[in-house]
Amino acid sequence: MQKPITVQEALASTAPRDNAIVQGWVRTRRDAKTFSFLEVNDGSCLRNLQVIAPSTLGNYSEVQHIITGASVSVRGRLVASQGQGQKWELSAEEVTIVGPSDAAYPLQKKGHTPEFLREIAHIRPRSNLFGAVFRMRSRLAFAVHRFFNERGFVYLHAPIITGSDCEGAGEMFRVTTLDPAAPPKTPEGSVDYSKDFFGRPTYLTVSGQLEAEAFACALSKVYTFGPTFRAENSNTSRHASEFWMIEPEMAFCDLAGDMDLAEEFVKALIREARTGGADDLELFAKFVDKELLARLDFVLERPFQRVSYTEAVKLLVDSGRTFEHPVAYGTNLQSEHERYLTETVFKCPVTVYNYPKEIKPFYMRLNDDEKTVTAMDVLVPGIGEIVGGSQREERPDVLEASIKRHGLDPRDYGWYMDLRRWGTVPHAGFGLGFERMLMFATGVSNIRDVIPFARTPGNAAF
Ligand code: 4AD
Ligand code: MG
Numbered sequence: 451m452q453k454p455i456t457v458q459e460a461l462a463s464t465a466p467r468d469n470a471i472v473q474g475w476v477r478t479r480r481d482a483k484t485f486s487f488l489e490v491n492d493g494s495c496l497r498n499l500q501v502i503a504p505s506t507l508g509n510y511s512e513v514q515h516i517i518t519g520a521s522v523s524v525r526g527r528l529v530a531s532q533g534q535g536q537k538w539e540l541s542a543e544e545v546t547i548v549g550p551s552d553a554a555y556p557l558q559k560k561g562h563t564p565e566f567l568r569e570i571a572h573i574r575p576r577s578n579l580f581g582a583v584f585r586m587r588s589r590l591a592f593a594v595h596r597f598f599n600e601r602g603f604v605y606l607h608a609p610i611i612t613g614s615d616c617e618g619a620g621e622m623f624r625v626t627t628l629d630p631a632a633p634p635k636t637p638e639g640s641v642d643y644s645k646d647f648f649g650r651p652t653y654l655t656v657s658g659q660l661e662a663e664a665f666a667c668a669l670s671k672v673y674t675f676g677p678t679f680r681a682e683n684s685n686t687s688r689h690a691s692e693f694w695m696i697e698p699e700m701a702f703c704d705l706a707g708d709m710d711l712a713e714e715f716v717k718a719l720i721r722e723a724r725t726g727g728a729d730d731l732e733l734f735a736k737f738v739d740k741e742l743l744a745r746l747d748f749v750l751e752r753p754f755q756r757v758s759y760t761e762a763v764k765l766l767v768d769s770g771r772t773f774e775h776p777v778a779y780g781t782n783l784q785s786e787h788e789r790y791l792t793e794t795v796f797k798c799p800v801t802v803y804n805y806p807k808e809i810k811p812f813y814m815r816l817n818d819d820e821k822t823v824t825a826m827d828v829l830v831p832g833i834g835e836i837v838g839g840s841q842r843e844e845r846p847d848v849l850e851a852s853i854k855r856h857g858l859d860p861r862d863y864g865w866y867m868d869l870r871r872w873g874t875v876p877h878a879g880f881g882l883g884f885e886r887m888l889m890f891a892t893g894v895s896n897i898r899d900v901i902p903f904a905r906t907p908g909n910a911a912f
Contacts (some may be wrong), residue, residue, distance in 0.1 A: 452471050454523070455470055458497075466528055472523075473524070484753045493581050507544070520548075520795070521547075586723065609657025616660050617811050625648075655678055663673050663842060673698040679691060694884035700878055703878040716754075716828060744831075757802055780809070782809050785795075789831070839878065839881060874898075885901050
């Protein structure tokens, strides 16, 4: 049997071909006098292939009943199109209805709201917008690996189930096989997790960083790219409970080197978004965000601004602007502050560094001022924080003090302390939120619309 070709291959043909087989889902069908037009899409590209099914087909009466959403396999001649809007069309010699549809098919030609489409997350990839978003997601995922591979980084699979709370924020999902109705108890009456599956409390990972540090202290330059989980009750357009993060970690690297890599990485992904998949990009620019292309170009052309946290707070205070959350030295920057800095003050991406130690996790390196740590966040217009990273505390005594200061138990971080005991090195890394990057690259404004099946507080349908 002849091997099928994709719609993309068909549309990119340079000459007519006989016996072409195309398989996909019918977007629309309409009848003319002696034939029926089918628009077929297989997700290989944004565009549909027009199929002309003549009334001479043996099953023409069935073809005339094909409904939007049905799957078909079509064999025929790929010929130059007489009609407008496409170079090639498929003149059918055989139309096989692989799977029928019916009138309840939820995706119709009229526009649907994002909220409605989230309710049919299993069908929405068949829409133009979501097809484009998820092709972009795949393209950028591939570009992530290429970026690090070209720079000699080793790809590390960090564990999904872990005993450590990397961010120390206690926002973890517990992993257990204990019966919630009758868990084993300690003599003191609390749940006895030593009887649990792993003989200890375990959680879904919030970050692969700690494990990446162990591997960086052996393979020098590593990165992770995997799912991470946060049981954080944030119902915003930028927070998901399950999201993908890319975390490079480099031995013999300081904060400046870390900021340089983050900037290079963000730009490389934007360059990829800007150059690959022209049709998809055009769709985003036309229907999602009219400023998209200008913004992507703007980011590529300029160096990111760098300001210390102290300077950033001063800029916010001196702006005279009233924020919903008041700003003062020592408070966390909220999304409104981040966006003000990047959208109004600098009008370009900004890397903010050296945050007060009180508002950052235990692993960040203490600066000589003993007040700030070597944290850095990259903020971008429209979103705010897209990257969070730091140089890590490599001095065993300072690290132990920091763990205690954060109310954590050094005994829980035994293996992590060992990395400082044997062959410690200055090292640094960061995490890029893959969905936030996709929001930036597509202009899609809600994180629920750039992840295949979103998990957010109160929602794990599908
Ligand atoms: O700033 P975060 O929490 O940093 C870490 O997890 C570090 N361990 C990274 C490292 O140094 N290796 O998260 C990093 C990035 C954020 O900048 C943001 O882009 C994304 O992950 N992120 C989220 N994305 C979607 N939903 C959430 N709930 C997110 N929380 C963080
Ligand atoms: Mg952060």
